[in-house]
Amino acid sequence: MTVEPKISKSQYIKGLQCPKALWYYRHRKDLAPEIDPATQARFDTGHEIGELAKQYFEGGVEVTNDYRDIKGAIAATEQFVKDGHSVIYEATAMHPVDGSYSRIDILKRVEETDEWDMIEVKSSTSVKDYHLDDMALQYHAFYNAGYKIGCCFMMVIDNSYIRDGDIGPRQLFRLEDISDFVFSKQGEVEQVAGQLGYVLDRKDEPQIKIGSRCFSPFECDYRHHCWKxxxxxxxxxxxxxxxxxxxxxxxxxxxxxxxxxxxPSGKKSADLESYINNEIIIDATKIRIFLGELAWPLYFLDYETVGAAVPQFDSTKPYQQVTFQFSLHIEPEPGAELIHHEFLHKERSDPRTPFTEKLVELCGEDGSIIAYNKSFEVTCNTKLAEYLPEYGEQLEAINARMVDLLVPFRSRWLYHPSQLSSASIKAVLPAFTDQSYSELNISGGEDASQLYSDFLTGKLPKEEHGALWNNLSEYCKLDTYAMKVLLDVLHEKCGEQ
Ligand code: SF4
Structure with a gap:
């Protein structure tokens, strides 16, 4: 009997998390969610990383069959092996009995032997548990297809790499030998791959209860259905x-x-009490102390950053957050009209120097600088000071003036039942005011970062740049305006105007 390709590595990982999710993937296409921008961005990063990984192992040949043409990809791989190639990208093999198949990123012949090393490329900086399962399935497919396998490597991003000129693939990646884990998992793979094959053949959906499995290692795509x-x-x-x-x-x-x-105990207990009784928590004394420590003029400051697996600028590391935008509202004295400033770097060059120049110029020397979760802005400033030591003193002075508006909300000095245990500004703002981020075209820092990254890499068409600048300005401006509004809420709730 001819065995048909049945389970890929990603389907295996899905099935390990939940057999029902695998069954839905195959039999209920109508339930599949649309690919969101964050998922698309992950795919794009994976593609970019994959291309760089080929430069690490140069001179290979690539199996280019469509991802649905598994049999064609297997035949092409076998032909490359016969022809004596020693590096094959996207090499493909299938287990002859259970139909599990693998398309490994790089298959590399161990010099002067008939053994092969398997190399899977990931954009993370460390090997995750599910990567081991991923590679275990791939080994299972190749080994049982007749390949002699030497070692299994995970190729991940080396976060100690600092860019200096063109990207150096040999420095950007590091290889981690996970062979022992992979070999030790073969008994489990043998069993699970068979069971999942059986699940896929069923006409009716498997009966699986919802639970913590729906969140780990990923939030499941079918929560909208199973959790309704x-x-x-x-x-x-x-x-x-x-x-x-x-x-x-x-x-x-x-x-x-x-x-x-x-x-629950601690803060969660108070949150639950607040939710059940629909009551706001207020500790007016602590709020008053917090407000009493503010010094005028007040500066409300927020940064947007971009940080990719492949560093965009010299002297930055993988995933290092590079500041490209800030919004600053200034209240010169109590009751005075707010003054708004912003910096947004609209070029593809390194934004850090002009960002810092403008920041230092606008922040003056006196008054509290209010941020929401200030550790982020403080860390960015520290990084900027390392890069631009000539501004070190001013940046340190800015950090010394920083006040964290998150504190009264995180500490439950003011808490609204609709916050549901979250003190993020996205939860607090709509809880106490009629404002929210839901009307904006960009409604989160991740979106802002992704869109700016698309601009940097040239993926965003030129005709969309104008809309990007407007949307980024609106988003960042709301962040700092929201802080001013929330500060007013604190005044009002503790009886001080
Ligand atoms: S939501 Fe949960 S139960 Fe439903 S398919 Fe996903 S993991 Fe399985």
């Missing part, structure tokens, strides 16, 4: 996923039905 009967706010909002599953199994999802002895 779970209340919008449930035990999963107040407990760890494992604990929530345990509680839901015994007592259901509703927070109002949670037995007294299972109530």
């Amino acid at each position: 009967n779970v209340p919008e706010v449930s035990v999963y909002d107040f407990f760890s996923k494992d604990k929530a599953e345990e509680i839901a199994d015994k007592h259901g999802y509703e927070l109002t039905k949670l037995p007294e002895d299972l109530r």
Whole structure:
């Protein structure tokens, strides 16, 4: 009987997380979510990294068959082997019985032997647990297809690499030998690959309960379907996923039905109390102390950054956050009209010097500089000072003046039940005001970063640049305006105007 290709490595990982997710993937295409920009960005990064990895192992031949043409890819790989090639990109093999197949990024002959090393490329800076499963399945396919395998390597980004001129693939990547893990997993793979094959052949969907598995190692694509009967706010909002599953199994999802002895402790306890009783928490004394420490004029400051796996600028590392935009609202004295400034680097050059020049010029020397989660801005300034030591003193002085507006909200000096245990500005702003980020074209820092990255790499068409600058300005401006509004809320709630 001819065996057909059945399970790829990504389907295997999906099936390991949840056989029902694998079954949906194959049999319920109607439930598949659309590819969102973040997922597309991950694919694009993977492609870019893959191309650089080929330069690490130069001189190879590539299997170029369409991703659906597994049999063609297997035949092309076998032909390359016969022809004596020693580096094959996208080499493909299939287990002759269970139909699991692998398209390994790089298959490299061990010099002067008939053995091959398998190399899988990832854009992360370390090897994750699911990478081991991924490679274990690939080894299972190649080994059982008759290939003699020497070692299995994970090729990940070396985060100690500092760019200096053109990207050096030999420095950007590091190889980690995971052969021992892969070999030790073969018993499990043999069994699971068979079981998943059986799941795929079933006509009816597997009966699997929702639970913590729906979040690990990834949030499942089918939550919108499987979780439709779970209340919008449930035990999963107040407990760890494992604990929530345990509680839901015994007592259901509703927070109002949670037995007294299972109530969480610490901040979570106050959050839950607030939610159940629909009551705002206020510690006016602590808020007053916080407000009393502010010095005028007030500066409300927020940064946007970009940080890619492949560093864009000299003297930056993989994933280093590079500041390209800031918004600054200044309140010169109590009750005075707000003055707004912004910096947005609209060129493809390194933004750090003009960013710093403008920042230092606008921040003056006196007054509190208010940020929301200031550790981010402080870290960015420290990095800028390392790069531009001539501005070191001024940047250090800015850091010394920073005040964190997150503190009163994170500490529950002011807490609204609709925050659901989150103190992020996206949760706090709509909880206490009629403003939110939902109307903006960019509604999160990740989107801002991704779109700016698309501009830097030339992926964003020129005719869309104008809209990008407007959307980035609107987004960052709301961040600092929101801080001013939330500061007013603190004044109002503690009875001080
Ligand atoms: S949402 Fe949960 S139960 Fe449903 S398919 Fe995904 S992992 Fe499985």
